[in-house]
Amino acid sequence: MADRVVKVIEKAAENGMDVMWDIYPYNCSNTYINIVLPAWFLEDFDRNILSNFAKNRLRLEIFLIRKLLGFDFADIQIMNAAFTGGKELNGLNLREAAKELGLSSFETMFGIIKKSKGKALALFHRFSGDEGHQEILEALIAHPLSLYETDAVMRREGFKNPSSVGAFPKILGKYVRERGLLTLEDAINRMTLRVAERFGIKDRGVLRRGKSADIVLFNRETIQDNT
Numbered sequence: 385m386a387d388r389v390v391k392v393i394e395k396a397a398e399n400g401m402d403v404m405w406d407i408y409p410y411n412c413s414n415t416y417i418n419i420v421l422p423a424w425f426l427e428d429f430d431r432n433i434l435s436n437f438a439k440n441r442l443r444l445e446i447f448l449i450r451k452l453l454g455f456d457f458a459d460i461q462i463m464n465a466a467f468t469g470g471k472e473l474n475g476l477n478l479r480e481a482a483k484e485l486g487l488s489s490f491e492t493m494f495g496i497i498k499k500s501k502g503k504a505l506a507l508f509h510r511f512s513g514d515e516g517h518q519e520i521l522e523a524l525i526a527h528p529l530s531l532y533e534t535d536a537v538m539r540r541e542g543f544k545n546p547s548s549v550g551a552f553p554k555i556l557g558k559y560v561r562e563r564g565l566l567t568l569e570d571a572i573n574r575m576t577l578r579v580a581e582r583f584g585i586k587d588r589g590v591l592r593r594g595k596s597a598d599i600v601l602f603n604r605e606t607i608q609d610n611t
Contacts, residue, residue: 386520390527397529404582406533407524408551409559409609412509414463414537417493418502420446433498443490457482457489461507464542467499475543477509505537507545525555526565531582532575546611553602554609561604568604 396403418426425432425442432438450456457478465473473481473496482492496504524530532555536548552575559565580589588596 386524390524393529404529404531405524406531406535407521408533408535408547409521409525409554410545410547410551411514411518411521412461412507412545414505414507414535414545414547416502417460417462417497417500417504417506419506419508420460420493421497421502429502433501439494442494446490446493455508455510457493459509460493461509462496462543463505463507463537463545464539465496465500466504467496470496470499470504471541474541505539505542507543522559522563522565525559530574531579532571533579544611546609550609550611553607556602556604557606557608561607 393403393405418429421429421442422445425438432442458480459477461477462473462475462481465471473484476484478489478493481496482489485492485495487495525532532552534547534551536545536551538544538548555571555575556568560568560571577589580586588598591599
């Protein structure tokens with residue numbers, strides 16, 4: 385749907401609406417694992433998590449969603465299981481965790497949701513492509529209406545979203561230096577001044593007398609994402 389959505393935003397901008405999007409350079413998103421739960425389940429979570437009927441209905445719906453959207457349990461990677469004894473699952477995808485526990489992938493996912501009360505964090509891969517198919521991601525990064533961000537949920541423990549420390553180095557290394565999608569100056573401008581202006585932050589974003597002295601030094605020939 386990316387092409388259609390971009391056209392809608394472009395048209396709105398052409399008509400005078402102040403609209404942009406933000407993006408980070410990875411094919412995954414991070415959020416709570418209960419994002420996979422439908423609205424009816426979430427509306428009465430405490431009751432449904434204990435109901436066999438609700439569990440079986442959810443099992444069927446997850447099966448249908450997987451068939452229709454093409455995602456797999458291997459696409460869901462546990463960042464922080466968020467329950468006592470769950471640390472050994474951090475970093476594993478649901479298929480790997482299921483093998484470790486000797487359960488089905490659905491039972492593993494449901495168990496994590498139940499034990500963590502929906503507070504487990506997960507990375508959802510193939511969110512906007514994969515390492516072999518980044519056409520959509522590259523087009524969105526290069527588009528003049530995009531700004532750059534990290535959008536990472538940070539915790540002291542668990543598996544980290546690579547975006548938390550790798551987003552800007554990856555844009556500068558892979559998409560600027562290697563792929564030539566945009567100039568170094570344009571990329572830095574979208575990471576600093578334009579973002580500060582977007583959020584009304586007056587004291588940073590540009591090197592100028594009277595501004596905060598937040599400076600990052602890097603080698604443009606070697607900077608890369610090491611995550």
